[in-house]
Amino acid sequence: MVLVIGGAGYIGSHMVKYLLQKGEQVVVLDNFSTGHRRALLEGTLVEGDLRDPECLNNLFRTYSIECVIHFAAFIFAGESMRHPAKYYDNNVLGCLRLLEAMRQYEVKQIIFSSTAAVYGEPQQIPIPETHPLTPTNTYGETKRVMEGMLHWYGQAYGIRSMALRYFNAAGADPDGELGEDHRPEEHLIPLVLFAGMGKREQVYVFGNDYDTPDGTCIRDYIHVSDLCEAHYLALKKLREGAPCNQYNLGNGQGYSVLEVIRTAEQVIGKPIPTVYAERRAGDPVRLVASSEKAQRELGWRPRYPDLATMIEHAYRWFLKNPEGYES
Ligand SMILES: NC(=O)c1ccc[n+]([C@@H]2O[C@H](COP(=O)([O-])OP(=O)(O)OC[C@H]3O[C@@H](n4cnc5c(N)ncnc54)[C@H](O)[C@@H]3O)[C@@H](O)[C@H]2O)c1
Incomplete structure (x- = not known):
């Protein structure tokens, strides 16, 4: 079963639909802090907070999770500069709690939503994955830290991760069932x-x-459906035994x-x-x-x-x- 954390959000909801169409079994964890119930068309929902160890315990005990796709985070660079604590708490602490649960329940595969914001001011264009990670805002910094956690959890505990660094996600479900609804909207x-x-x-x-x-x-700008496809390809790669890696996703x-x-x-x-x-x-x-x-x-x-x-x-x-x- 694939656990999609943040599956009621913009990109996560498209991912859930994509996975179900591919015949995957999906369970969603979301606390609806920025997501929407109507964005979940199908699939099993666990309503709860990623930072709540008890919630994660129940979830990993109840469902047989093969891979986690982790979308849940706060995402606004401007806000992250005014309220860094909010971003460290949800993004970094959330990721730590998740990795600890994965370690405990021996779940070894994770696909992580990273961002172009990890690069900061680019020194070259187009930006390759080898570009230095020098974020210029707290949001990007939390994602850089989370990528680091994935790397070291990989080294020590064998958790294999793919960090997908999206540029600007855009568009909506080509069937017209799902769309983008951030509040406030900043895109x-x-x-x-x-x-x-x-x-x-x-x-x-x-x-x-x-x-x-x-x-x-x-x-x-990169279409949200194209992001979903890249996640699916990353999932297949992890299933084949691929080691930790990072990929840019843009046009x-x-x-x-x-x-x-x-x-x-x-x-x-x-x-x-x-x-x-x-x-x-x-x-x-x-x-x-x-x-x-x-x-x-x-x-x-x-x-x-x-x-x-x-x-x-x-x-x-x-x-x-x-x-x-x-x-
Ligand atoms: N939208 C973009 O252009 C873009 C670009 C680069 C990276 N990203 C990354 O992609 C991911 C998804 O972005 P989005 O635009 O879909 O955001 P979103 O706000 O629409 O979705 C996030 C989802 O996670 C849930 N969530 C947040 N904190 C949670 C918690 N503690 N416990 C449980 N659920 C929680 C929210 O309720 C929401 O459903 C984020 O990690 C973001 O950093 C997005």
């Missing part, structure tokens, strides 16, 4: 669409004097903030009110992944690399669910 594509749909007055562009063709920051192609806005305007067929604001401190100019290693070693090929498709899938879900999962 660019939903914010752009909300402005286009009149749910927000405008979208802010932070800085238009960067050294890029249109002056705005460049990011690498290898960057889009500027203005390109995202222009593409969204084409998708929804109307202008999006846009306001230019000051640069935000600590925003790297460019973040673009080299995903060559995942392509080569996992055999992963993004199926939806096109930005317009990602925006279209996200838009379709927002049209059907204007208040997100509360609709």
Whole structure:
């Protein structure tokens, strides 16, 4: 059985659907701190907190877990700088409790949601996995620490892990059943669409004097379904006995903030009110992944690399669910 922790969240819910479609048996652990009940279409749910040893004990005792896919974390870089304790508690302590339960119940395989934020300000583009890990915010730092824990638990206790470093997750379930609903929302594509749909007055562009063709920051967007496929390939690799490893997951192609806005305007067929604001401190100019290693070693090929498709899938879900999962 595969245990998906954080399976009621944005990426986790898509993963649960993907695994069930592949015929896998799935149990979800979620405390609904940021996830949504409606995002869980099927599968067995254990409602509880990752940091609660008793909850983990019951879970690992009840279900025969072969592999853990660990999505549960707090995810906002800005918030992590104001409330580092909250991030160390949920992300790092949560991971420690999980690894301890895995050690106790002899569960030897884990796929971990890491992030491009572990790299900090990039020294080269596209960013390879060998790039130094020098995060510039507490969120990225907690993920770096968690990757370290996985490494050392691997060395000492034989727990084999795959740390998947996502760049910007985007889009929604191509069938239209699942979507993105973060509260507050801080991701660019939903914010752009909300402005286009009149749910927000405008979208802010932070800085238009960067050294890029249109002056705005460049990011690498990866479709949530492509992320799911990469996790599934990583699961297969772990089952074949692969050792600990880390993989970037991105498109290898960057889009500027203005390109995202222009593409969204084409998708929804109307202008999006846009306001230019000051640069935000600590925003790297460019973040673009080299995903060559995942392509080569996992055999992963993004199926939806096109930005317009990602925006279209996200838009379709927002049209059907204007208040997100509360609709
Ligand atoms: N969204 C992105 O663009 C992105 C990019 C890079 C990495 N990531 C990583 O991917 C993972 C998933 O991101 P997301 O966007 O789906 O986030 P999300 O907030 O939508 O999902 C997180 C899920 O984990 C659950 N959760 C959190 N703490 C928990 C706890 N202590 N016990 C039990 N459940 C708990 C939440 O209720 C939620 O369902 C995170 O680890 C994040 O750091 C996301």
